[in-house]
Amino acid sequence: MARWNSPLPKFITTSVAYTCGIGCEMCNAGFADKTSLFEDYKTLTPEEFEALSPWIQNASHVALVGLGETLDSPHLEYFLEKLKDKITFISTSGVPLNKKVIEKLIHAQLHYLNLSFDGKTTAGHGGGRDSYINKFWEKVGLIQKTKQTLNVSHPILHLTVAVDSENTRQLDEIINSAQSHNIPSVDLIYMVPNNQILYEKSVFTDLEIFRQQLNPMMDKWNGMGMHIRFYEKTRWESSPQTCYFVDKHLMFNLNREKPDLCCGSLDMPLEINGLPPEEYWNSFPFRYFRSLHFSGTHENLPEVCQNCWVLHPGKFSDTFQNEDPADCMKWYREAGQFKSANQVEEAEPLYQKIVQVSGDPQLVGKAWFHLGELSLKGNRQDEALECMRNAVRFCFNHTLAFAFLALLMRCTIDMETSGRNQKPDQKFLEFFKPANITKMEATTQSL
Structure with missing residues (x-):
């Protein structure tokens, strides 16, 4: 990309x-x-x-x-x-x-x-x-x-x-x-x-x-x-x-190893951890994020973006109505036990139930990740790719899901076929031109 x-x-x-x-x-x-x-x-x-x-x-x-x-x-x-x-x-x-x-x-x-x-x-x-x-x-x-x-x-x-x-x-x-x-x-x-x-x-x-x-x-x-x-x-x-x-725009708040891209709840999967700015800013999660926002379709945007007050204000009220069925966490724990025992036929239906009925995006994303891993074990790469796309859509800070997604995209699709269709609009920022600063000698104490 x-x-x-x-x-x-x-x-x-x-x-x-x-x-x-x-x-x-x-x-x-x-x-x-x-x-x-x-x-x-x-x-x-x-x-x-x-x-x-x-x-x-x-x-x-x-x-x-x-x-x-x-x-x-x-x-x-x-x-x-x-x-x-x-x-x-x-x-x-x-x-x-x-x-x-x-x-x-x-x-x-x-x-x-x-x-x-x-x-x-x-x-x-x-x-x-x-x-x-x-x-x-x-x-x-x-x-x-x-x-x-x-x-x-x-x-x-x-x-x-x-x-x-x-x-x-x-x-x-x-x-x-x-x-x-x-x-x-x-x-x-x-x-x-x-x-x-x-x-x-x-x-x-x-x-x-x-x-x-x-x-x-x-x-x-x-x-x-x-x-x-x-x-x-x-x-x-x-x-x-x-x-x-x-x-x-990049915002450094309390966790300065993980700067924020916006004022919403989007959480990036990667910490700076000594990376040069150019390398961090153009790491795979950032490039993937740009491709989702600027390719002209919103259907694969992170779930937090799809319900965001800026981009989709009409959907924001849904965030006050989501209630997760009590059984979802029980299903998730059971599915994990089956997966650990390599009982795929028992694990997959439980993960599928979670992604269909849960109102918790983080839980849904984690369930998609496990479905992706099971697809990889079955050598179903195209299916695994879609699962990992869904995993990061619902759980954008899932570092391992992003690692799998990057590898699967390299293996299964030509990532250079679609170019950049849009660029960020800088007009608003350009309005704030340098002030006409009159240099003065300091006559007051420190702030």
Whole structure:
């Protein structure tokens, strides 16, 4: 699959802080009911950041984000100093901002400051309280006033809004406030629920109604010169053709040996483990992943992609309804015992029952893997190939299934027959050009 090799990603994100005191109900990072993820690990260290340099040196854009509140990191000036030849972003709730912090970010030559704000929604930042909302816009005003006082235009402000059923009718007001505060761009994203209560507050309960509310508003503001995007698109699409994360973005979170390709639950099967970036980025699992996304068909995409809120938002509600029959794990254990005893005729029907009725993708993927192994033992290579395709479809982090798949694809099909039909769209990233940095002498203490 050499034709599916790709240049290294232009956009690198790394988490730098693992504390947050806001307590957003919608938080998927774990801060809804706590202020720290770990007792003895609060922030990314300079040494851990340096370990990312082989990836960062090839990037054009680098974002420093949570998982918690980014500004809780004491090392931001150090990180930004190392990133002076990059287009840099910091994401923040804005809560820790004051004149002193703002001045330090200016002196550190930050290009973009991304502010997370959701308006009046109980699930979002500040729980929709008027006092929080008013304080947020006061801080935005302070940022712009401080920039004016120092006669600089950086950092450029950007707004990200998590959209749910409670704030969709406020988005016009939010964007109007952003424009009046000289914020030129706004990203709209889903509030992604992680439980049934949040699901009832989300837009996934009736996507079409909420889409009809949002698209005219987006058309209006984009027509007025604002840069309003919903997952990089000028309109909220019902079924995007491609995922906007694929092949241009890599995120380093807690397990920096296994960076994330997206903000979803996709887990890659391979750790970096000292591999050069080019070798890791173009290893077989990545090339196979690209071929699935860019070959024009979605039927063989990983199961987590097929139910993803970005690519298939209409299917996302299914993730709150899957219940695995209690017998599936019993069947899986029995099948394993039969397989270990080389009793193929007893093992295969049990694995087949699992793949037909289980609602657990991981269990289904593992069952397909065992069926693939049994097919190989029977010298049925074509059948084994399909089983291994299904194994990684349902259990994408199954390292051994990927090893078998790579070997079987070499043996059974010509992997060079179909070339690359699509490439990632970089227009959204290209919008974020280098800020006009006015060099200044540092007059404030370290962040």
